[in-house]
Structure formats: C-alpha cells, structure tokens
Amino acid sequence: MTAGSGLVETIGGPIDADVLGRTLLHEHVLLVEPELDANYPGWFDEDSEVRDAQHQLRRLKEAGIDTLVDLTVLGLGRNVDLVRRAAEGSGLNIVVATGIYTMDELPPFFRRRGPGRLMGGDDPLEAFLVRDIVQGIAETGVKAGVIKCATGERGVTDDVDRVLRATATAHLRTGAPISTHTDAGTFRGHDQQRILGSEGVDLGRVLIGHSGDSEDLGYLTELMDAGSYIGMDRFGMDTILPTENRCRVVAELVKRGYASRIVLSHDTNCYTVNWEKDVRERVLPDWHHRFISEYVLGRLGELGVSPDDIDQMMRVNPRSFLAGAPSRTEVAA
Numbered sequence: 442m443t444a445g446s447g448l449v450e451t452i453g454g455p456i457d458a459d460v461l462g463r464t465l466l467h468e469h470v471l472l473v474e475p476e477l478d479a480n481y482p483g484w485f486d487e488d489s490e491v492r493d494a495q496h497q498l499r500r501l502k503e504a505g506i507d508t509l510v511d512l513t514v515l516g517l518g519r520n521v522d523l524v525r526r527a528a529e530g531s532g533l534n535i536v537v538a539t540g541i542y543t544m545d546e547l548p549p550f551f552r553r554r555g556p557g558r559l560m561g562g563d564d565p566l567e568a569f570l571v572r573d574i575v576q577g578i579a580e581t582g583v584k585a586g587v588i589k590c591a592t593g594e595r596g597v598t599d600d601v602d603r604v605l606r607a608t609a610t611a612h613l614r615t616g617a618p619i620s621t622h623t624d625a626g627t628f629r630g631h632d633q634q635r636i637l638g639s640e641g642v643d644l645g646r647v648l649i650g651h652s653g654d655s656e657d658l659g660y661l662t663e664l665m666d667a668g669s670y671i672g673m674d675r676f677g678m679d680t681i682l683p684t685e686n687r688c689r690v691v692a693e694l695v696k697r698g699y700a701s702r703i704v705l706s707h708d709t710n711c712y713t714v715n716w717e718k719d720v721r722e723r724v725l726p727d728w729h730h731r732f733i734s735e736y737v738l739g740r741l742g743e744l745g746v747s748p749d750d751i752d753q754m755m756r757v758n759p760r761s762f763l764a765g766a767p768s769r770t771e772v773a774a
C-alpha cells in the first residue's frame with residue numbers, strides 16, 4: 442500500500458489498485474459507542490445492525506460502487522471486526538483508516554504520554570498510527586490504507602497541531618495517504634496544508650475533506666492549486682448545503698479544468714448511535730450511500746459534466762489518491 446506500489450490494503454487483504462473501480466473516499470459503516478454499550482446496554486443491537494449494514498452494502502455494490510473508504514477512526518467509534526462482518530458477501534472492497542479524531546483536546550491517555558509529557562516515552566500517537574498501517578488493527582490483521590485527521594471550527598489547538606504532525610510523520614514513514622475532516626466555513630483546509638506541508642508532506646497525497654460544504658470557489662481552487670484533492674463529500678447532507686448547490690459548485694470547478702483534483706462522497710454511514718432512524722429519514726432523506734449513484738451523477742451530467750470527468754472523479758482520482766499513482770492529467774502534462 443505504499444506510494445506507487447499499485448497495491449491497496451482492504452478489509453479482505455491487499456488488492457491491485459486497478460480493481461478499485463468506482464470509489465467513495467469518505468464514508469462510514471458502523472459508528473459504535475463501546476462505553477455507552479458497556480454501561481447502558483440496549484441502544485445497539487449488534488446482530489441486527491450488522492445484518493442491516495450487510496443489506497445496505499450489497500445494494501451499494503448493485504448501484505455501481507466497487508470500493509468504499511471507511512474513515513471511522515479513534516474518537517468516532519471504530520470497530521473493524523464489525524465492519525468486516527458487515528462487508529461479507531457484498532463484493533465491495535472496504536478500505537479502513539487509522540487516525541485520531543479530535544477538534545480540540547486529545548484524551549488524557551495521549552496528553553500525558555510522549556516526549557516532554559508527564560509519563561515521557563515515545564509518542565504513542567505516532568506508534569499507534571504506524572502500527573495500524575504496518576502491522577494491522579488490533580488482532581484483525583486488517584491494515585489501514587489511509588490516515589485521517591481533523592481540524593474543526595476552533596482551529597489549530599495545541600492537540601490538533603500535535604495530531605496533524607503525528608499524521609505527517611506516520612505518512613512519511615508508511616506512504617499511506619492523508620484524508621482530513623475540515624470546517625470549510627472557517628477555511629481550515631489552509632491550516633492543514635500549511636502544517637502538513639511544513640512537515641515535508643507532498644500535498645498531492647492529501648485529500649482536504651468536507652470541502653463540498655463550501656461554495657467559495659476562491660478557497661476551493663486555492664486548495665487544489667496547492668496540489669491537494671478536495672472532497673465534495675457530503676452529498677445528501679442538505680442541512681449544511683443543499684444538493685443542488687453542491688452539484689453546481691462541482692460542475693463549475695470541472696468547467697474550470699479541476700476534474701483531476703475532485704472526489705465525490707457522502708460522509709454517511711450504515712449505522713450510528715447518534716441518529717434515531719425515523720428522525721434521520723425525515724431530516725436527511727438523501728443522506729445514504731447510494732445517493733451519488735442514483736441521483737448526483739445524473740444531475741452533474743445535466744449540468745454539463747462529461748462521462749470522462751465523472752470517471753476521473755469517481756475512479757481515476759480515488760485510485761491515484763489511494764495508490765499514489767499519477768492521475769491522467771499529470772500523465773498528460
């Protein structure tokens with residue numbers, strides 16, 4: 442899975458990047474709450490939710506998606522074993538991620554350990570990220586194919602800075618690409634590019650996530666001109682920005698020649714304890730894994746996006762991002 446090797450780690454083992462096919466780069470499968478379950482059981486029916494996720498993932502494959510990247514990391518309720526069960530029989534490739542999701546402070550476990558900290562020793566953050574990529578996650582044998590980090594509205598706090606730099610180190614040691622969560626409204630992608638770049642990361646190996654929440658074309662083109670991919674990755678999350686606006690921004694950027702730097706996704710999930718299903722269906726009816734296949738791609742076509750550009754955003758760019766291979770445009774140039 443290292444840069445340029447042509448292999449990508451998935452939940453079923455390494456696969457050739459050429460078979461990734463149409464890929465959703467920022468999604469989730471099951472977001473669980475082990476502490477809640479241990480103390481207040483009854484909210485999460487594991488067997489029934491895994492079965493439901495299996496059903497959803499099969500339908501996603503039938504809708505024409507071949508690979509899903511699950512960016513559920515520490516802080517979001519990662520459980521790779523459940524994801525593996527959910528993926529069984531779906532025919533879908535699932536790439537999982539390592540990383541720490543915090544917008545502000547790290548858990549005390551990390552705050553107190555590492556060079557210059559109360560307990561001293563090596564930075565466990567770096568060690569955990571690298572372990573997930575090189576050795577595998579817990580005892581599952583599944584290796585992470587992506588490193589995720591986050592910067593929220595509060596910006597680069599001390600701990601967020603530490604996470605971004607540990608992410609950079611783990612990337613440089615392993616070659617795994619970096620995918621981020623940002624608050625697009627406060628232009629946090631710039632902070633991430635600055636810090637990751639200062640650590641020596643090639644920004645072409647970085648995907649600035651949730652960029653699709655913004656309609657600021659200046660901000661979006663700056664991120665891409667600096668070399669990164671942008672994630673137009675919350676289709677269906679209409680409470681933040683309606684689908685039609687999201688589609689129009691993508692169509693305009695493609696018209697300006699940026700198709701080789703854009704990827705499309707939903708940032709949705711098969712299960713999360715944070716939503717009651719009936720409320721979710723009422724408030725965000727389009728926020729499911731098949732929405733891009735069933736609606737968005739057609740709408741982009743109506744707005745003038747060509748089948749070649751769709752292929753570039755749905756297949757070529759994810760392949761280049763995950764495997765480190767040059768994109769079509771880079772080859773042409």
Ligand SMILES: [Zn+2]
Nearest residue numbers: 467468512708
């Ligand atoms: Zn996400």
